[in-house]
Amino acid sequence: MQNNDLYQEAVKAKEKSFSPYSKFRVGAALLTKSGSVYTGCNIENSSYSLTICAERTALFKAVSEGEKSFSKILIVSDANDFISPCGACRQVISDLASDIEIILTNVQGEMQSKKVDDLLPFAFGKANLLTNRE
Numbered sequence: 848m849q850n851n852d853l854y855q856e857a858v859k860a861k862e863k864s865f866s867p868y869s870k871f872r873v874g875a876a877l878l879t880k881s882g883s884v885y886t887g888c889n890i891e892n893s894s895y896s897l898t899i900c901a902e903r904t905a906l907f908k909a910v911s912e913g914e915k916s917f918s919k920i921l922i923v924s925d926a927n928d929f930i931s932p933c934g935a936c937r938q939v940i941s942d943l944a945s946d947i948e949i950i951l952t953n954v955q956g957e958m959q960s961k962k963v964d965d966l967l968p969f970a971f972g973k974a975n976l977l978t979n980r981e
């Protein structure tokens with residue numbers, strides 16, 4: 848799957864955004880290593896902190912269907928600036944898909960490719976948990 852196809856999938860997902868509070872629509876398209884695509888949009892809540900971002904929606908959909916290996920996630924919004932995952936999504940991406948390519952886009956359709964370590968250096972992860980200590 849080409850990045851332009853993934854872009855179109857993310858745009859379609861963005862149309863489903865439920866964002867009555869921020870009016871900021873976000874879509875994500877996640878490509879698995881086996882070639883499947885899972886999409887997500889942001890879903891807001893009147894209790895604002897319960898909002899989920901597009902990136903986590905896509906990842907949680909995929910993981911809940913048994914997916915474990917991810918190749919790329921492409922993110923779209925209506926903004927002129929490149930849309931970049933929030934801190935919570937960076938942590939979730941780091942935990943579930945540490946070697947994924949993260950493709951940021953702007954409303955002109957330009958793309959920038961990032962690795963997890965670019966966005967979340969010195970990340971906390973499962974290796975840091977006390978239960979892993981001998």
Ligand code: THU
Pocket residue numbers: 866869871872873888889890891898899900901902922930931932933936
């Ligand atoms: N949002 C995302 O879905 N992904 C991002 O990368 C940044 C922010 C959502 C959360 C909220 O619904 C709206 O955008 C404004 O923060």
